[in-house]
Amino acid sequence: DSLLGEVLVVELNTAEPWPENATLYQPLREDQILLSDCASSLAVQAYLRMCGLPVRVCCRANAEYMSPSGKVPFIHVGNQVVSELGPIVQFTKAKGHSLSDGLDDVQRAEMKAYMELVNNMLLTAELYIQWCDDTTSSEITRPRYSSPYSWPLNHILAYQKQWEVRRKMNAIGWAGKTLEQVYEDVSQCCQALSQRLGTQPYFFNKQPTELDALVFGHLFTILTTRLTSDELSEKIKSYSNLLSFCRRIEQTYFEEMNGLIIIVQT
Amino acid sequence: MAAPLQLYCWRGDHGLPSVDADCLTVLAYAKFAGAPLKVHKITNPWRSPTGILPALKTREEGSFSQPSKIIIQLRKQKYNADYDLSAKECADTLAFVSLLEEKLLPALIYTHWVDAKNYVDVTRRWYAENIPFPLNFLLPNRIHGRQLERLRLVRGDPTLEPGEQLEKELYHDALECMTLLSQRLGSQKFFFGDSPSSLDAYVFGHLAPLLKIKLPNGKLQQHLNSLDNLRQFCTNILVLYFPSESREAPAKKVSNHADGGDFDNEPHKRRNQILSVLFAVGAMLGYAFLSGIITIKHTPARLEEPHVDEEEEEED
Numbered sequence: 001d002s003l004l005g006e007v008l009v010v011e012l013n014t015a016e017p018w019p020e021n022a023t024l025y026q027p028l029r030e031d032q033i034l035l036s037d038c039a040s041s042l043a044v045q046a047y048l049r050m051c052g053l054p055v056r057v058c059c060r061a062n063a064e065y066m067s068p069s070g071k072v073p074f075i076h077v078g079n080q081v082v083s084e085l086g087p088i089v090q091f092t093k094a095k096g097h098s099l100s101d102g103l104d105d106v107q108r109a110e111m112k113a114y115m116e117l118v119n120n121m122l123l124t125a126e127l128y129i130q131w132c133d134d135t136t137s138s139e140i141t142r143p144r145y146s147s148p149y150s151w152p153l154n155h156i157l158a159y160q161k162q163w164e165v166r167r168k169m170n171a172i173g174w175a176g177k178t179l180e181q182v183y184e185d186v187s188q189c190c191q192a193l194s195q196r197l198g199t200q201p202y203f204f205n206k207q208p209t210e211l212d213a214l215v216f217g218h219l220f221t222i223l224t225t226r227l228t229s230d231e232l233s234e235k236i237k238s239y240s241n242l243l244s245f246c247r248r249i250e251q252t253y254f255e256e257m258n259g260l261i262i263i264v265q266t
Numbered sequence: 267m268a269a270p271l272q273l274y275c276w277r278g279d280h281g282l283p284s285v286d287a288d289c290l291t292v293l294a295y296a297k298f299a300g301a302p303l304k305v306h307k308i309t310n311p312w313r314s315p316t317g318i319l320p321a322l323k324t325r326e327e328g329s330f331s332q333p334s335k336i337i338i339q340l341r342k343q344k345y346n347a348d349y350d351l352s353a354k355e356c357a358d359t360l361a362f363v364s365l366l367e368e369k370l371l372p373a374l375i376y377t378h379w380v381d382a383k384n385y386v387d388v389t390r391r392w393y394a395e396n397i398p399f400p401l402n403f404l405l406p407n408r409i410h411g412r413q414l415e416r417l418r419l420v421r422g423d424p425t426l427e428p429g430e431q432l433e434k435e436l437y438h439d440a441l442e443c444m445t446l447l448s449q450r451l452g453s454q455k456f457f458f459g460d461s462p463s464s465l466d467a468y469v470f471g472h473l474a475p476l477l478k479i480k481l482p483n484g485k486l487q488q489h490l491n492s493l494d495n496l497r498q499f500c501t502n503i504l505v506l507y508f509p510s511e512s513r514e515a516p517a518k519k520v521s522n523h524a525d526g527g528d529f530d531n532e533p534h535k536r537r538n539q540i541l542s543v544l545f546a547v548g549a550m551l552g553y554a555f556l557s558g559i560i561t562i563k564h565t566p567a568r569l570e571e572p573h574v575d576e577e578e579e580e581e582d
Contacts (some may be wrong), residue, residue: 070423109449113361113450116369117364192356266307
């Protein structure tokens with residue numbers, strides 16, 4: 001089903017309220033989920049919590065294949081299935097829940113631009129580090145990605161995904177970058193986010209928006225995931241306002257995970 | 267003394283200094299930053315120092331290719347159009363460039379290179395007419411394949427085919443992006459006040475081809491034309507920084523209109539038809555002669571020939 005088709009269907013069903021049994025699907029948390037997918041999933045969870053919409057998190061080994069667009073996470077609400085943060089935000093807006101209604105035009109333009117900054121630089125950097133850096137790919141990514149499957153399917157799927165990601169990096173011009181340059185890009189991205197956040201509690205002052213959810217998802221995941229080197233999380237730790245931003249959202253919306261920012265999960 | 271910095275980029279047309287978005291971005295940035303560049307406008311990417319266009323060749327540090335790398339190199343050489351920007355404005359630049367690349371660029375790739383009518387009627391024709399032989403048979407299709415592949419990889423869908431569905435999704439994002447840019451620009455002359463910066467170069471580079479190159483399937487163009495401030499922004503930069511190109515444009519446009527699109531085709535078509543018929547007839551006659559179906563006999567010299575023939579046969 002196409003994304004546009006789903007949005008049209010959603011517009012027909014706006015009268016339905018948010019059901020109690022809404023579910024979010026992601027890959028297995030302990031063994032399978034990768035940094036980039038975990039970040040995307042956390043962003044969606046944060047957004048839904050900020051809207052006050054209850055959702056159950058369900059871990060499935062084949063979540064990627066269940067998703068209509070091939071990307072995780074996706075939510076199953078009523079009889080609709082919507083994947084990725086952008087379409088989910090539109091979906092909830094059609095149901096009458098929105099975090100960005102109070103923004104004026106210029107602010108909304110900036111919010112969308114900064115969300116694309118995170119997608120363009122931070123998410124791409126995560127994918128690069130996971131799949132294009134040989135050490136990380138062989139020690140962490142491929143074993144994790146292929147953990148639910150038996151031989152030889154695990155090798156085939158892992159290498160197939162790696163090949164696909166490397167081709168994408170090639171197409172967008174990231175293939176020629178070294179790991180150092182990618183860390184530098186992450187640093188620039190964090191600097192831009194830190195500048196924009198300044199001393200405010202959220203990006204658009206008092207109220208969180210989908211941008212806050214997205215930034216939290218990515219930064220929190222990077223801070224709490226152990227990779228082959230700590231350089232990525234060190235880049236973020238050098239911006240104290242981003243650290244306190246993550247802590248603030250964690251304490252406000254994820255009370256049961258309180259203190260996780262100190263624990264490092266493998 | 268020769269300028270130490272040389273820039274290789276695609277030739278211009280339709281009133282633009284270059285037909286390619288990346289080349290336009292780099293040319294605009296160089297003008298904004300006051301960088302003295304020797305610009306080589308070529309139509310053969312294989313003649314560029316890196317094999318792709320645009321390419322910047324420096325004396326000491328080699329050659330660079332992507333717009334972001336070229337701009338970084340120009341900044342290193344102290345040609346910085348973002349010198350006056352505050353830290354927040356630099357952050358906004360990064361964000362809006364990402365917005366352009368994620369939301370607008372796929373639709374631009376689609377409309378110039380993947381949409382069937384646009385590609386065949388305008389893009390492929392321009393590149394085939396301007397790239398030297400024999401690359402003009404190879405390159406346009408190769409670039410077309412590469413752009414389609416890029417769209418597939420970026421969308422994460424290996425089975426993507428050009429069609430209405432894809433077009434609707436891409437154009438929806440692009441229209442929203444253009445509206446957002448228009449809202450951010452407001453009534454200002456440039457995005458950050460009165461002097462242009464790298465963000466202005468990127469926006470100009472992406473929007474100017476859309477504005478100037480007339481496409482048969484022009485939904486994006488229509489939307490851009492309806493956003494007055496963006497249209498004014500592009501025209502402004504063209505008039506201020508590339509005055510020679512915009513002066514040529516009106517003359518060219520008049521001649522194009524006089525000829526009309528199809529009329530240009532007809533002389534070539536007729537000539538090609540006649541040539542191909544002649545070639546076919548010549549080939550058939552040649553085969554006929556060589557295989558002996560048709561022979562030409564010389565009647566006057568008949569008395570002497572038989573002896574000559576018999577002698578030849580005996581020798582065989």
